[in-house]
Amino acid sequence: MKITKVEVFAARLHLIEPFIISYVRLDDMPTIITRIELDNGIVGWGEAVPDQNVTGETWESTYEVIQKELAPLLIGEGPFNIDAIHRKFNAQIAGVPSAKAALDIALYDAMGKITNQPLYxxxxxxxxxxxxxxxxxxxxxxxxxxxxxxxxxxxxxxxxxxxxxxxxxxxxxxxxxxxxxxxxxxxxxxxxxxxxxxxxxxxxxxxxxxxxxxxxxxxxxxxxxxxxxxxxxxxxxxxxxxxxxxxxxxxxxxxxxxxxxxxxxxxxxxxxxxxxxxxxxxxxxxxxxxxxxxxxxxxxxxxxxxxxxxxxxxxxxxxxxxxxxxxxxxxxxxxxxxxxYLSERPGLGIDVDEAYLTEITHHHCLIQ
The missing domain is CATH 3.20.20.120 (Enolase-like C-terminal domain)
Structure with missing residues (x-):
């Protein structure tokens, strides 16, 4: 099993009310969604929610880093090679933790689906x-x-x-x-x-x-x-x-x-x-x-x-x-x-609403 495609979606989720903490006010939540696909059709979903005051990343920079630096490293890679993949990520670029998390989560979602087990x-x-x-x-x-x-x-x-x-x-x-x-x-x-x-x-x-x-x-x-x-x-x-x-x-x-x-x-x-x-x-x-x-x-x-x-x-x-x-x-x-509550379904155990994701997406790219 090899990874054949990675998609990246820069989207914005609507908040019920503004989220206000000591250093920022957010009226909506910018997020980066990733979708990896294997040669057998299995799909894994991941997400990055960067915070420039904490992770040193912005919504825009995270989209670019995943698209240009990290996602290409996954093409042809086996999803279970998580240690080797993180080593490749870290050798390619220092820091950018939420960008790396977006692909790491997608890999674990795929692993669960391959083994037909909930991730935990x-x-x-x-x-x-x-x-x-x-x-x-x-x-x-x-x-x-x-x-x-x-x-x-x-x-x-x-x-x-x-x-x-x-x-x-x-x-x-x-x-x-x-x-x-x-x-x-x-x-x-x-x-x-x-x-x-x-x-x-x-x-x-x-x-x-x-x-x-x-x-x-x-x-x-x-x-x-x-x-x-x-x-x-x-x-x-x-x-x-x-x-x-x-x-x-x-x-x-x-x-x-x-x-x-x-x-x-x-x-x-x-x-x-x-x-x-x-x-x-x-x-x-x-x-x-x-x-x-x-x-x-x-x-x-x-x-x-x-x-x-x-x-x-x-x-x-x-x-x-x-x-x-x-x-x-x-x-x-x-x-x-x-x-x-966690379900017994494999991987993350959720069904992503791809139509809604498309609706709230501002930028999208495909790496293969």
Missing amino acids: RLIGGQAHDVLYIPQVISIKTPEAMAADAARYVAQGFHHIKIKVGTDAPTDIKRIRAVREAIGEEAFLRVDANQGWDRIEAIQVIQATADCQVEWYEQPVKDHDYKSMREIRATVPHRIMIDEGIHSVQNLIDVIEMRSADMVNIKLMKSGGIYPALAIANLAEAAGMPCQVGSMVESAIATMAGAHLSMSRSIIQTNEMVGPTMFTRDLASVDIKGECL
């Missing part, structure tokens, strides 16, 4: 009974965020994540308002997306010490491991690193410096499932619980992250929230309340 069975099996997803609240006024959180809890959701990171005094008000609105039974996570400096982070965490926050995520700039270490040493609360971890090399530094308690793995940062598994294995060896995060991805990358989450016990939480944030997705995902 190929990379570790079933490590969890069910996957719980949080409700994520964008940056708004404290009152608006509290109202959103109260509505979610009233609807039966128990896991709330809020975005903060604008200014410390307002962020303190946001956290306290949300905790008051959701009561003591719901779980609360706080993500600053690099929005604070060291002093602000300590001030916010200490001022919300009674708010029962599960963890504070990426309080300072991505690779400011020293500040992360000092924050962690100062406050008796869990600190999760996200934007600061792209690779096993990053994680080695974080472990050596004792800069974080937890790791947020994202396929778009790591370069796909194969390198993400290496990060999870190293984190497990260091006793650091993991989460699989999302760049607000369509059903394609969402299900790749869900299969990864299901396959490792060290991956204790996930944020596969993309499908809940679009007016219409590229495929159907089985989400009931706060639970995401």
Whole structure:
């Protein structure tokens, strides 16, 4: 079995409401979809959701890199040669992790279909009974965020994540308002997306010490491991690193410096499932619980992250929230309340709506 074709689609998905975090506001979600085809007709789907502030890639650059640098390397290659393929990718071009992830995910989808197995069975099996997803609240006024959180809890959701990171005094008000609105039974996570400096982070965490926050995520700039270490040493609360971890090399530094308690793995940062598994294995060896995060991805990358989450016990939480944030997705995902379910269908287990993909595509190319 050999890969004979690669298609690349630069599309934009419509959001139910703008997505606002500390460094960007998105009114729609730019995404790159990949489709690989084998000589026996099997198709694998992948996705890249680049973030120029995190992965160093733009929507336009990712489309060009896949088309001109990475996709040609797959033609004539066997889909199971995942290690060799990543070595070829990395020799061709440094970085560009979401571009590499788009093809990595498509390869794993194809592998599952070839073996007639759901993807999670190929990379570790079933490590969890069910996957719980949080409700994520964008940056708004404290009152608006509290109202959103109260509505979610009233609807039966128990896991709330809020975005903060604008200014410390307002962020303190946001956290306290949300905790008051959701009561003591719901779980609360706080993500600053690099929005604070060291002093602000300590001030916010200490001022919300009674708010029962599960963890504070990426309080300072991505690779400011020293500040992360000092924050962690100062406050008796869990600190999760996200934007600061792209690779096993990053994680080695974080472990050596004792800069974080937890790791947020994202396929778009790591370069796909194969390198993400290496990060999870190293984190497990260091006793650091993991989460699989999302760049607000369509059903394609969402299900790749869900299969990864299901396959490792060290991956204790996930944020596969993309499908809940679009007016219409590229495929159907089985989400009931706060639970995401995987099917027994092979690969990613989804059927991509190719007509809708064509409708929202701005640029398309075929490599063969």
